[in-house]
Amino acid sequence: MTDTVEKSIKASEMEPSFKYEISKMHGGEKLMRCFQCGTCTSDCPVARFSDTYRPRQIIRMAQLGLKNRVLDSDTLWLCAACFTCTDRCPQDVEVASVIRVLRNLAVEQGHFPQVFKDQATCILESGYAYKIPELRLKKREGLGLPPLPKGNPESVCKTLRGVGFLKHIEKKGE
Amino acid sequence: MAEHKYLMFLGCAIPYRVSAYEISARKVLEKLGVELVEMPEFNCCGLPLDPVSHDMMLILAARNLALAEQKGLNIITLCPGCAGTLKKVNKMLKEDKALCEKINCHLKEAGLEFKGTVDAKHLMQVLLEDVGLERIKGSVVKPLKMLKVAEHNGCHILRPKEFIGFDDPEDPKTLKTMIEATGATCLDYMDETECCGAPSVGVSDKVALQLARDKLNHIKVVDAEAMITICPFCHIMYDTNELRIEKMFNEGYGIPILHYPQLLGLAMGMNPKDLAFDELRVNASKILNKVCESEK
16 A cells, blocks of 8 residues: 555655646536645544544645545545535535545546445446345245346446446456 | 325345345335335446446436436435435436536437436435324324434435435434434434444445444443434444444444334334344344333
């Protein structure tokens, strides 16, 4: 994991255009409003139990254009998307959405946890995010539940044609 | 005839491993005059993939909304994550014409179109706005006055306020009011609106379990006899992991985690077995005995 906390910042690392790249994306528009008050970090439930995850720091790194450092960092994936930071930000930055934008950008460089690949694969194959075991489906009847509606993976795949993320998903049999 | 008719959007987590929630919710809704129609060919709401692809989330959510529009019915979900995502995308696409056009280009590939003609609501919003508190109170035949419980709202039923908006994220009232309608006491405790940690599972189990432990500690301090949840993920986080947390941190809780419709069903006089109490991991017999004893 890249050490995001202690390494000193070199001017050569900074990409001044990075903040504009983020600001153009849905949810990242208000990045530049952040004045580093720290409400996000102090209210963040994850920051309380993590030694490395600090939303304020991630926002600052994004503003400074420390692109590689922020996108390579595993810490970026710790946000639980509880949206407390978004609701409480006095500058209306939509912190959780900026972090989501950063994650989406990290994906373009191939950085993301395996769990997302598994879920996307399941969705493409069944429509559902999990592989629901046959036994579970049978058990529904015994529990008095109606049969689980069958997904339409073919239709789902058609609508997702052209989505960039899918290039990271291996097709069945490949 | 039922007074309210909804398309049932189950999402993925509930059919995968939280059947007690579905069973109890269906029973309770039937009794309250809410008719459920199964939603054919639905897919994941999209939320789990938002971190990796915002576009994929938008398309998946919009596909569900377009399917519901074909049926001409509003959506009910039991999962706040699904409700929040469908609400959010519904609002975004209605307000942003360019985005709507972009997403519709994708939906067109499968012969679908988003028009923005239906709503999506979580179970609690349906109970609050459609069924109404008076009707719920009227359905209670066995007030649970002997029980003291703690609520756990979860995040996505409250935040972001801009998109969910039916309760106050800083001081939520809906679940509390609904719990009190059953006759049970809803206890106040520290950090009530805090996250359960479930979204961090798989990325950092350690952080996730510490968050869950924090909450269990807070409700233990106020002597809650049960925790009441309205989200499948929060429920998994506490019910499935309670024993693991107890072992890991050398704690002792023994606090059963109930789905809200299980609590309401008990107050409506339903049988614990019919409300799938035996599906819970943390044994709830202590509170069930208490409820039974009070009848004698």
